[in-house]
Amino acid sequence: MAEAHSAVAFTFQVRADGMALHVDNDAVAAIVLSIIRSWRLTFSSVVNTIRSNLFPATYVSLFVTVFCLMGFTLAEFSAAQTTRAFIRSHLHFLPPAVDVFVTGFFLWLIFAILVKTILKLLLMYTGFMYDPPKRPSWTTTIWFFMLKALAVNEPHLNAYQSVLPRLPLPSLKDTLARHMKSMEPLLSPEEYREMKEMSDEFERGLGPQLQRYLWVKRWWSSNYVTDWWEQYVYLYGRSPLMINCNYYGLDIISYPIRATQAARAANVTLGLLNFRSRIKHEKLKPLMIENCRAVCSSQYWRLFNTTRIPGVACDTLRHLHDSTHIAVYHRGRWFSLRTYYKGVKLPPRDLEAMFDHILTSDAAPCEGEERMAAFTAWRRDLWAEARENHFLKHPVNRKSLDIIETAAFVLILDDVDAYFDEKDNEPGDHYVRQALFGKGYNKWFDKSMTVTVFKNGRICVNAEHSWGDAPVTCQTFEFTMYMDVRQYGYDREGHTCGATSGAKMTPIKLQWEFSRECVNDIEVAYKDAQLLIDDTDIRLLKFSEFGKGLMKKVKCSPDGFIQLALQLAYYRDTGKFNLTYEASMTRLFCEGRTETVRACTTQTCDFVYAMERKEDRKVCQDLLKKACDNHQMLYRDAMAGKGVDRHLFCLYVVAKYLKKEHESQFLQKVLAEPWRLSTSQTPQSQMGLVDFDKEPEFASPGGGFGPVAEDGYGVAYVICGDHLLWFHISSKFSSHNTDSDRFREQIKRALRDMKGLYD
DSSP states (O other): OGGGOSSOSEEEEEETTEEEEEEOHHHHHHHHHHHHHHHHHHHHHHHHHHHHHHTTOOHHHHHHHHHHHHHHHHTTOHHHHHHHHHHHHHSTTSOHHHHHHHHHHHHHHHHHHHHHHHHHHHHTOOGGGGSOTTOOOHHHHHHHHHHHHHOOSSOOTTTTTTTOOOOOOOOHHHHHHHHHHHHGGGSOHHHHHHHHHHHHHHHHTHHHHHHHHHHHHHHHSSOTTHHHIIIIIIITOOSOSTTTTOEEEEOOTTSOOOOOHHHHHHHHHHHHHHHHHHHHTTOSOOOEETTTEEOOOGGGGGSSSEEEEOOSSOOEEEEOSOOOEEEEEETTEEEEEEOEETTEEOOHHHHHHHHHHHHHOOOOOOTTTTTGGGGGGSOHHHHHHHHIIIIITSHHHHHHHHHHHTSSOEEEEOSSOOOOBTTBHHHHHHHHHHHHTTTSSSSOTTBSEEEEEOTTSOEEEEEOSTTOOHHHHHHHHHHHHHIIIIIIOBOTTSOBOSOOOOOOOOOEEOOOOOOHHHHHHHHHHHHHHHHHHHTEEEEEEEEOSOOHHHHHHTTOOHHHHHHHHHHHHHHHHHSSOOOEEEEEEOTTSTTOOEEEEEOOOHHHHHHHHHHHTTOOHHHHHHHHHHHHHHHHHHHHHHHTTOOSHHHHHHHHHHHHHTTOGGGOHHHHHHHHOOOSEEEEEOOSOSSOOOOTTTOGGGOOOOEEEOOSSTTOEEEEEEEETTTEEEEEEEEETTOSSOOHHHHHHHHHHHHHHHHHTTO
16 A cells, blocks of 8 residues: 555655656555556456356357367368358458358357356246255256256356346235235234235235336346345434444354464454455355355455445445555554555465554554544444544545545454353353444444454454345355464464565554544544443353254254244243344345345244143144244245345335325335344355364354344344354343343243253
């Protein structure tokens, strides 16, 4: 980065005897290398774009086609000669040697378009998800072999992007029917009748008009939901990002990490940069379902070098093509740390030395600098005004802020320890509190990713949500932690391994010049953040009495089994059922993100009632299996684009554009319904780097998020192999109806009772 050099590249002096020009060779070299790196990335991007648009055809197949045509022509095959004569009759000005290549190119292009069309049609099929495990239908079997025949052995990251189907738009009638079915167990007969009347009125009146507009958007956009979802659900939100929007992830806390704080920061930084390189150069393979069906890869591109910029009315996402530095925070001071030298990533030893420099630096924070990041935990409109007044109008502050916002990611060197204790809940609860909100000022909540390295070497990540979803962040750290432990490693003293590059670089302390008004605003933002923090009750639960093994043994969907346990726990905790949100992915489709599974159903309620009435074990087992099967069907429908909530959300957005939102009481009522139980499963392994049943200590507890409703719970869970489950439970202290510690105990009790059905 140019900011890393204390001297400019060129300086000159005008003297009586002429002008003296001074050239800083190091600065010039850095500028030249930066230009070369930019050109290389641009060239690589162009090449990968061409590859993606040609997929599944390849450059190799083009040359094979041309050479085969040349051979057939020389062998005087009539078909080859006829085709070549046809091309020459239309392009008679081409030399004889060239028309063979042109003929081959056109044949290859026709074949490529045909194969691509077939692949697009194959990828529209979602029936494979509905087949029983290990018993695929004949249709699925034929589909599988055709897909395998057209697949590429080593596809690049964006290979399938141009052939992924668009998210299907359900019929209005089907969506309304699914919605009413989901409300049956939650409404009284009178309430249900009123809702049914509003639904029918919407279906007869405004609904079809909105649906027609949505069909137009569906045909003219790559995904009819995603852009509106990002804009209206995330970027238009004015609430603080901390707790309300951002989510977190934890370290592999059962694995013994014997590293210094600086060494762990160095290895994690290098792992993240290597993952970013795989994305940029498309060396990362796209994720596959059943090892053959690719999912959308669009979210990876904003994982790094991305910052959410506050606006008075609406935020924006600022993404850079590249960044060669990270921003580091330690004890109230912000630093810029270069991660590349002469166009090459720095090795762990060099990075460790720079982190050590920060840890031992005696530089004092500027006035207001220590808690400055509390602005990113403030209301978005207030932060936008403060950013404009205190940063953008001041050259020194603007430059330092730009260094943070253009960093690849932010890394925090914290001055506290974090760990988990099997016998004591408090350390684990403290760990998740530090991960979700920390001190309210020691995370840059606007950044796509803020990594915290604690004093004892443990880490966590806090991620902004608008750019993408948790599975991408989980995959990033699955790779990073594997590389950290298995590839890079540490020596006996806990330092990084390998040699240094010989580069003599030090981090640069950022400078700030805050006015008294700005310092006062920082304190107000900090106090507001503390109010949010003090009202957030978040807990961590490790449950090791059983895991996926038991659920598979009794032939139940693991996700459905856990959702039933949550419903049983919630009913026991509150004495009633409520609308329940479970996130499901729609990445089978181009630019897909998430859909809602409405997990509280008639079947789950029947099971809970039977458990509470202590009915016969066989009755409870049958109801459990029925509820799990129904839940699995709802989850598959959501993945296949047959959900309820994203469709209704988009219909409401259309109504807003047409200024007709007040004409539908139905849409207003549906979208105002609170999700008092919001749940999400965090994927444990997406790259298959480790077998968690053989190496359970390598499993991460995953991560969690804040409560969605003021009087509700937020629950994230991870299924770690056959014998381990993790839960992250959040709620608000200000609610008299919730208590995260109490709900943690109810989850344990529910799981034990469900296991007892099969003892």
